[in-house]
Amino acid sequence: MNEIILQSLGAAQTVTGSKHLLKTPELTILVDCGLFQGVKSLREQNWTALGIEAWEIDLIILTHAHLDHCGYIPLLVRQGFKGEIYMTAPTSELTQLILLDSAKIQQEDAENANKHHYTKHHPAKPLYTVEDAKASFRFFTVRDPNIFVRLSDHIHFQFKTCGHILGACSVELNCFGKKIIFSGDIGRPQSAILNPPDYFTEADYIVMESTYGDRLHGTNDPCQELAAIINDTIARKGNVLIPSFAVGRAQELIYLLNSLKKQGKIPLNLPIIMDSPMAAAATGISLTYAEDYMKIGRAEFQQMNNHITINQDYSNTVGFIKDKSSKIVIAASGMLTGGRVLQYLEHYLEDNRNTILIIGFQAEGTRGRALLNHTHEVKIHGKYYPVKARVQELEGLSAHADQSELMAWIRKFKKAPAQIMLVHGEPCAQEALRVKIQTELSIPVKVMTPNEDVLLFSCDHFVVTAAHDSKN
Ligand SMILES: [Zn+2]
Incomplete structure (x- = not known):
């Protein structure tokens, strides 16, 4: 099993529920752990099993504090996740705020639904409670951007700020000699209060958001x-x-x-x-x-x-x-x-x-x-x-880059990556961006589909250290 496999448990052909699993011989890493939001069929997915046991995930790297990226954390912890959850300091504070609020809203909604009988579920229950949210905070591990963090013998990562919201980052993950970039939500170059996104110049694989892959925000002030x-x-x-x-x-x-x-x-x-x-x-x-x-x-x-x-x-x-x-x-x-x-x-x-x-x-x-x-x-x-x-x-x-800004973000790479995997977008936006990237930049693009195992590469020539030994 010397393979590096990417699997999107959420935000695949949709914009919410970001959960991207990187399975490696040393560690199983979850990048973001978000809630599905929006239509009922999506929200219902928050209640279905993840397809992996919580304890099988060694650690989480959190790009930013929006609920569709962090909102599932309390549930994962309740299900038995015990690893570290890496994030920047502002993301840690904002995530605590957001998770407590999310839990409170869910508890209130469940109570109201039961009181006023506008629920098909008897009784309606919250996805998680304020106590669940608080119990997850002890796993939060703060790291500054631009400093590499060693995760195992052959895996380390660093955060790079990406605009969007305070503390939001892309993730540069060096994994068995290859560089995988998780874009997170890419912000705008001309935000009034945030610095523009940090750009990357090298990558072997890019897991990239595509929210506005088919739209331009316009040139009006x-x-x-x-x-x-x-x-x-x-x-x-x-x-x-x-x-x-x-x-x-x-x-x-x-x-x-x-x-x-x-x-x-x-x-x-x-x-x-x-x-x-x-x-x-x-x-x-x-x-x-x-x-x-x-x-x-x-x-x-x-x-x-x-x-x-x-x-x-x-x-x-x-x-x-x-x-x-x-x-x-x-x-x-x-x-x-x-x-x-x-x-x-x-x-x-x-x-x-x-x-x-x-x-x-x-x-x-x-x-x-x-x-x-x-x-x-x-x-x-x-x-x-x-x-x-x-x-x-x-x-x-908008806090999200539009199509031209996403293309500008990719154009900063000096050498074409082996593949770009599109996540965090609705099908029309993803298809437009996929065609645009392939046509103009000749880079192979894959639109991630839910729960599909995508083999990135094999690492046969490495001496793999057992996951849990390498962490100690
Ligand atoms: Zn966001």
Whole structure:
């Protein structure tokens, strides 16, 4: 069994559930351990067996703190995983925040479903609890980017920052003499607050995201568009509701809104409410790591937060909703799958003066995707609401590289890799990117399919050390 095999247990022909297993003679490594999100058929996969026993996985390398990359960790630990989970320091803090929130939402959803009887499961149960989430934290092992970490005799890796969100990294894994790059989620070169992604110049194999493999974000200045949408809505005496990932997008958005106020492009006295305890906490974590991980320093980051109302207390949410004056509300979740944003949506959706502004990727089956697809009604907490508010999309604020930026990322490699494996994309996006890479760069591309074993290479000429001996 001297083979190196890649198997995607999630984020194969879809954008959520990232779990990429690298089976080697020395170690079995899981890169990311995310939850499936979106349509029911995907979410149900969180409940099915992984296809590998948790204890068979020696360690996890986590690229970043988004739920679709880290959200399965508590479950894996409950199932018997006992290895180290490597991540950067900001990723560790953000992941703890996100997992506790995820567990809390699942527990509340299960309780509500049981109370109001909108469940087919009797009783409805959470995927994991707050206690499960906390129990997984002791396996978190923090490592800085740009420093190699030895995992076994023939395997070591380093993190390289990749923009996207605070602490997010690609993974460069040296494995039996070959270099395998896991791209993670590739950020934008021109983010307002994060440094551009680190580029690589050498690889034998690349496991690469393809979220926007078929789309360009456009050349319009997103700040100008954002200002126009806000001013339009205010002129109608409406509110702007921006569903946003609490981590990453929210902080960038605050920075941009603040800049627009400073430049006089939106009214200085326009209230901006970030109604998300998690976004508030994520902003605090961003402040801690601003100097090491962000383009803007701590002082500037601190200053921009002075111009918004950060709300943690749910009792205030009702007050914000009742207050009829125009305002901007930023609330999670970013794809309208849950969270406090739904309370606003219930009240804002039926009023044609309001704008629902979509700024991030919306997975198939989410309320966000339905709104972008011009649905005439949205179901929230078991009730239908007609869509009368304007729904607008601002792609320029995306945290994911578009097709041209993904191609630019690959073009940095001096020598063509043996193969690129595409993950983390929906089939149309993956097919477009596959054809583009093969045609323009003549690199073989494989679109990973769920649970398929893909042989990368053999390492017959190495003296393999038994996995568990090499770790000690
Ligand atoms: Zn992400």
